[in-house]
Amino acid sequence: MAVLRRLLYSQKAAPYLFIAPFVITLLAFWLVPLARTFMLSTQEVVFGQAAFIGLDNYQRLWEDRLFWKAMFNSARYMVLTIALLIPIPLVLAAAINSKIGSERVKAVFKASMFVPALTSVVVAGVIFRLMFAESGTGLMNQIVGVFGLDPVRWLRIDTGGLIALLALAMWRWTGVNILYFLAGMQAIPEEYYEAATIDGAGKVQQFFHITLPNLKPTIVYVTTISIYGGLAMFLESFMLYRGNASPNDQGLTVIGYLYRRGIEQNDLGFASAVGVVLLVVIMTINLTFLTLSGTFKKESAR
Amino acid sequence: MSAEPMSAGRATRTRIQLPYWLHGTVQTTLLLILTLVVLAPLLIMFVATFQDGNDVIRRGLSLKIDVDSLSLDNYVMLFTDSGPYFRWFANSIFLTVVQVAGTLLVSSFVAYGFAVYDFKGKTALFIAVLLLMAVPFEIMMLPLYVLVNDVGLADSYSVIVLPFLAAAVTIFYFRQYFLGIPKDLLEAGRMDGATEFGIFFKIVVPVAKPAFAAMAILNGMIIWNNFLWPLLVLRSESKFTLPIGLNTLLTPHENNYELLIIGSLFSLLPVLVLFLLFQRFFVAGMTAGALKG
Incomplete structure (x- = not known):
């Protein structure tokens, strides 16, 4: 009892008790499983029997056409979501942050943009699958029809599927990114803009010379999460194509391929190699990006 | 513009x-x-x-x-003849409540350790928190799936909950919040003879209510919509959550498209109502990952 009492009052012991759950989580659910993934990726696992085969899985991966297709699909999705989901929410956030227009409409707009983020990927996927239906009566084909075009078999063709995926991503995440940028904009001191106005800078100039530079930390953050979110995309495609198979594998992503090989086909060694490669790619891109954008420099200067 | x-x-x-x-x-x-x-x-x-x-x-x-x-x-069908739908609904509510409560407790606990104490290995462990924020779950799904199958715990709620109680983003957010609590307040508690844990529960938690609200909303939303991990782990229909159950309706064999459509929309209702009531906590929660200042 006395030991317990001492422990409860000790400022030396307390921190270890507080962070113990994290240390256990880190070990049991991250480090050990990750270490096993590295090990599995050098093994061939057949009926639970593992045999060491060195880098053979990586060799197979390198020569695997489907892996590169999945990699290409994921990279393309990442680049395009970043190209869409940063500039557009930025401009919309600037519109909300401007002093013109109806405040009530802006509040309704902000809340409405956020609503899609409340939907699960299952619900959102079902809705978009039905909107991009093949039949001429589907919503997207009705819209296309307004411009006098023939119905498109959206999910059967590569570009159509890509458009559906990007539309789904934009629908769900534009509102969230607006909130990020808005929070960043509201932290910029009003005096900067007043000074710029006195110097004769127009609204557009102010946006490029005051708003953008001051938003850099927010933009860096949103880009970072978009990089890994884009490269790790899987469920959106899984729901849109109603499963992990799509025509000509046009919707196959790296994680989709990992899922297929590891969980559907139980080829744990090969799937682990896919996971290791993706982890290395994501970490490399993120660390490179954060270094180039000077984030680390600022951290150490603080 | x-x-x-x-x-x-x-x-x-x-x-x-x-x-x-x-x-x-x-x-x-x-x-x-x-x-x-x-x-x-x-x-x-x-x-x-x-x-x-x-x-x-x-x-x-x-x-x-x-x-x-x-x-x-x-x-009429939804309320009279929707089979397991409301079972899934109840499962989702149960799992969300339990997991949110657990995540808030454990993560705030860990965050407090990082925020107010100095100890050996603190920097390294905190870097680990930041790194975990940047590793997508999709990469961890296979290693965790292998682990769960090895220990034979598939099809149980405990595997859905346990790995995510110490959640990196939530820890990070609480730590930032706790850093802003004046040290004098904690000292006063020690003078009154409170234990380190007494201080946390009696002084820190009440002060940090807005942070708890924001994190309850963020985690509640994520867990209510959680799909990939339960999809891998859950096997029996009676344990399905809403997203898993709805996903099974998307097959031509079941011929249950009415339930898929109305059930999908109905599953949005609790989140939508909470959003209309507590919008500002949603905003604070969703932007939690962003570094402040």
């Missing part, structure tokens, strides 16, 4: 100026149109709940609506 390129520079001064009030009107109109566009998928889905399910699946969500075909049949 006017659309001049940046390079227009000084030349922009000579542009034709729209009257000030017109700027506002143009912007307001555009925002209203966008609001409609964003809400349209949900509104059309809502209309589809009054239509024949097989018809909707065959024809897609459509703006062309046959008014005569609308009926309340699907709603």
Whole structure:
């Protein structure tokens, strides 16, 4: 009892008790499983029997056409979501942050943009699958029809599927990114803009010379999460194509391929190699990006 | 926003100026149109709940609506003959409540350790928190799946909950919040003879209520919508959560498209109601990952 009492009052012991759950989580659910993934990726696992085969899985991966297709699909999705989901929410956030227009409409707009983020990927996927239906009566084909075009078999063709995926991503995440940028904009001191106005800078100039530079930390953050979110995309495609198979594998992503090989086909060694490669790619891109954008420099200067 | 390129520079001064009030009107109109566009998928889905399910699946969500075909049949079906749907609903509520409570408790506990104490290995462990924030779960799914199968715990809620109680983003957010609590307040507690844990529960938790609200919302939303991990772990229909159950309806064999459509929309209801009531906590929670200052 006395030991317990001492422990409860000790400022030396307390921190270890507080962070113990994290240390256990880190070990049991991250480090050990990750270490096993590295090990599995050098093994061939057949009926639970593992045999060491060195880098053979990586060799197979390198020569695997489907892996590169999945990699290409994921990279393309990442680049395009970043190209869409940063500039557009930025401009919309600037519109909300401007002093013109109806405040009530802006509040309704902000809340409405956020609503899609409340939907699960299952619900959102079902809705978009039905909107991009093949039949001429589907919503997207009705819209296309307004411009006098023939119905498109959206999910059967590569570009159509890509458009559906990007539309789904934009629908769900534009509102969230607006909130990020808005929070960043509201932290910029009003005096900067007043000074710029006195110097004769127009609204557009102010946006490029005051708003953008001051938003850099927010933009860096949103880009970072978009990089890994884009490269790790899987469920959106899984729901849109109603499963992990799509025509000509046009919707196959790296994680989709990992899922297929590891969980559907139980080829744990090969799937682990896919996971290791993706982890290395994501970490490399993120660390490179954060270094180039000077984030680390600022951290150490603080 | 006017659309001049940046390079227009000084030349922009000579542009034709729209009257000030017109700027506002143009912007307001555009925002209203966008609001409609964003809400349209949900509104059309809502209309589809009054239509024949097989018809909707065959024809897609459509703006062309046959008014005569609308009926309340699907709603009657939902409340009288929807099979396991409300079982899934109850499971989702149970799992969300338990996991949110557990995550808040454990993560705030860990965050407090990082925020107020100095100890050996603190920097390294905190870097680990930041790194975990940048590793997508999708990469961990296979290693965790292998682990769960090895220990034979598949199809149980404990595997869904346990690995995520110490959640990196939540820890990070709480730590930032706790850093702002004056040290004097904690000292005062020690003077009164409270244990380190007494201080946490009696002084820190009450002060940090807004942080708990924001994190409850963020985690509640994530867990309510959680799909990938439960999809891998859960096997028996009686344990399914809403997203898992709804996903099984998306097969042609079940012929249960009415339930898929109305059930999907109905599953949104709790989140939507909470959002309308506590919007500001949603905003604080969703932007939790962003570094402040």
